[in-house]
Amino acid sequence: MDHLIAPHGGVLCDLMAPENQVEQLKAASVDFPSVDLTPRQLCDLELLLNGGFSPLQGFLSRDAYQSVVEKMALPGGTLWPMPIMLAVSKAQAEALAGHKRIALREPEGTMLAVLEVEDIWEADFTREAEAVYGSLNEEHPGVAELLHHQPPVYVGGKVTGVEMPHHYDFKELRHTPLQLRSEFSRLGWRRVTAFQTRNPLHRAHKEMTVRASTQVGSHLLLQPVVGLTKPGDVDHFTRVRCYRAIGVHYPPALMKLSLLNLAMRMAGPREGLWHAIIRKNHGCTHFIVGRDHAGPGSDSKGNPFYGPYEAQDLLAKYQDEIEISMIPFQEMVYAVGRSQYLPIDEIGEGEEVLSISGTELRRRLREGLDIPDWFSYPEVVAELRKSYPPKENQGLTFFFTGLSGSGKSTVANVLLAKFMEIGGRPVTLLDGDIVRKNLSSELGFSREDRNLNILRIGFVANEITKNGGIAICAPIAPYTETRRQVRALISAHGAFFEIHMATPLEVCEGRDRKGLYAKARAGLIKEFTGISDPYETPENPEITIDTTDITPEEAAAEILLYLENRGYLA
Numbered sequence: 001m002d003h004l005i006a007p008h009g010g011v012l013c014d015l016m017a018p019e020n021q022v023e024q025l026k027a028a029s030v031d032f033p034s035v036d037l038t039p040r041q042l043c044d045l046e047l048l049l050n051g052g053f054s055p056l057q058g059f060l061s062r063d064a065y066q067s068v069v070e071k072m073a074l075p076g077g078t079l080w081p082m083p084i085m086l087a088v089s090k091a092q093a094e095a096l097a098g099h100k101r102i103a104l105r106e107p108e109g110t111m112l113a114v115l116e117v118e119d120i121w122e123a124d125f126t127r128e129a130e131a132v133y134g135s136l137n138e139e140h141p142g143v144a145e146l147l148h149h150q151p152p153v154y155v156g157g158k159v160t161g162v163e164m165p166h167h168y169d170f171k172e173l174r175h176t177p178l179q180l181r182s183e184f185s186r187l188g189w190r191r192v193t194a195f196q197t198r199n200p201l202h203r204a205h206k207e208m209t210v211r212a213s214t215q216v217g218s219h220l221l222l223q224p225v226v227g228l229t230k231p232g233d234v235d236h237f238t239r240v241r242c243y244r245a246i247g248v249h250y251p252p253a254l255m256k257l258s259l260l261n262l263a264m265r266m267a268g269p270r271e272g273l274w275h276a277i278i279r280k281n282h283g284c285t286h287f288i289v290g291r292d293h294a295g296p297g298s299d300s301k302g303n304p305f306y307g308p309y310e311a312q313d314l315l316a317k318y319q320d321e322i323e324i325s326m327i328p329f330q331e332m333v334y335a336v337g338r339s340q341y342l343p344i345d346e347i348g349e350g351e352e353v354l355s356i357s358g359t360e361l362r363r364r365l366r367e368g369l370d371i372p373d374w375f376s377y378p379e380v381v382a383e384l385r386k387s388y389p390p391k392e393n394q395g396l397t398f399f400f401t402g403l404s405g406s407g408k409s410t411v412a413n414v415l416l417a418k419f420m421e422i423g424g425r426p427v428t429l430l431d432g433d434i435v436r437k438n439l440s441s442e443l444g445f446s447r448e449d450r451n452l453n454i455l456r457i458g459f460v461a462n463e464i465t466k467n468g469g470i471a472i473c474a475p476i477a478p479y480t481e482t483r484r485q486v487r488a489l490i491s492a493h494g495a496f497f498e499i500h501m502a503t504p505l506e507v508c509e510g511r512d513r514k515g516l517y518a519k520a521r522a523g524l525i526k527e528f529t530g531i532s533d534p535y536e537t538p539e540n541p542e543i544t545i546d547t548t549d550i551t552p553e554e555a556a557a558e559i560l561l562y563l564e565n566r567g568y569l570a
């Protein structure tokens with residue numbers, strides 16, 4: 001059973017309970033306190049249970065943690081560079097005190113594993129950040145997670161699996177280390193080069209991976225990460241469709257695609273070592289390491305978090321110990337004169353080369369511009385275009401804000417009619433009064449209720465925008481902070497336009513179509529915006545409109561012109 005041999009001669013761990021013990025554990029668990037796992041902890045648990053993190057037997061105990069942080073090794077001396085930790089809040093830790101076993105659960109409540117508590121302690125996260133990430137810069141996503149988001153108490157101990165975390169997507173592409181090892185042996189693959197990625201692949205990647213595996217006479221495992229990657233990355237659904245699309249361009253029977261449910265930390269060199277150990281556990285003999293492997297790039301001042309070849313240097317030191325051979329690779333560029341991709345160090349002086357950066361690719365997708373065939377395959381580009389449509393097909397939110405009587409509803413209605421005339425995108429109007437009759441009928445006008453009302457509108461608008469529709473919101477939305485929250489939520493998925501209806505209070509009050517200002521002045525309506533409750537003027541709205549002297553049609557025409565000039569209308 002040589003497929004069970006893990007790095008350093010150890011055995012590939014299988015932490016799942018034998019079938020006859022599962023029912024016993026489930027029955028006993030009624031007395032266990034529970035921890036609902038976070039998305040990162042779920043990823044970690046899966047790789048612990050299936051042996052991807054061999055030789056680990058659970059979340060690190062205090063000694064093991066100390067040793068991993070300071071020496072990159074487990075207490076026995078086995079190389080292990082990354083702390084795999086179960087972090088809980090102080091309140092949770094108090095509830096766990098005195099218990100020997102804990103049920104680890106999915107957020108929906110299903111028990112996945114039992115942890116036998118060895119230690120509960122508060123660690124020095126600053127020291128951990130320095131040692132593991134080599135940085136205290138909070139722009140590093142791993143450092144930010146550790147110093148600002150992770151709860152403060154660690155719980156260490158062995159885990160026994162009851163049920164694997166569930167996945168409903170791309171099931172046929174997910175494999176345990178043992179399944180991959182068996183598959184390689186069934187296929188007769190004796191040498192396997194692994195390629196790790198968190199990005200869509202294009203021609204340069206294909207050329208490089210084929211070159212790397214040819215160089216060592218191996219087959220190839222494309223093993224992209226689909227757990228957690230760097231914030232802002234292309235979502236894994238889109239990426240997996242791209243990987244499938246590029247798969248047909250590989251030589252037949254050279255490559256296998258398999259998804260890895262890893263939660264990356266973006267820890268550069270240490271992460272590179274960790275990736276290599278994980279690939280060794282999955283039965284690979286070689287591992288490709290490129291420029292700035294698993295690094296988060298540079299901070300806002302342009303300083304890189306890691307040197308471009310730090311990960312390669314570290315892995316070069318430890319590859320024999322891990323028993324996996326590193327294939328370092330150079331950046332590939334397209335040599336125009338030779339119509340082929342080549343490593344940058346093979347390019348002659350003065351030779352014309354081409355490449356397209358990630359930022360430039362995103363710009364071309366956003367603007368609906370050409371992405372040339374030398375760069376990618378049309379099938380891959382088509383998949384990316386589905387997820388990143390050009391501006392004219394993107395979802396949009398128009399967020400009108402202003403005093404009662406400032407013209408929000410009327411202009412919003414004209415805009416609604418214009419978008420219906422244009423067609424192409426579904427349009428929804430979330431007018432203040434209408435929302436209050438339906439979605440927020442139980443709310444009043446206290447600060448708290450208004451905020452909840454606006455956040456509800458923001459939630460609905462975000463769902464519409466995410467799915468490519470147009471949401472027109474027209475509440476008063478008097479508070480800056482709530483408007484900021486709504487903008488942040490929606491801008492992540494589509495365009496957000498704040499339209500400040502800046503019609504002055506005197507004009508709004510003069511109109512008083514609903515007679516509300518008169519009532520507010522008479523004290524019959526409390527907390528009335530502009531009279532007895534504040535309206536915080538927007539600081540940077542995309543559009544400002546004062547309807548004192550213009551008609552609703554003119555106001556809507558200004559908005560449409562603004563969109564047309566920026567390419568949002570076909």
Ligand code: PPS
Nearest residue numbers: 403404405432445450453475476477526527528529
């Ligand atoms: S908020 O602050 O954004 O939640 O307000 P909104 O949901 O847009 O609701 C505003 C409409 O409710 C009527 N109304 C009041 N407005 C402001 N302050 C108080 N106290 C108040 N009481 C009732 C008013 O008709 C608003 O509609 P518009 O279309 O703005 O005139």
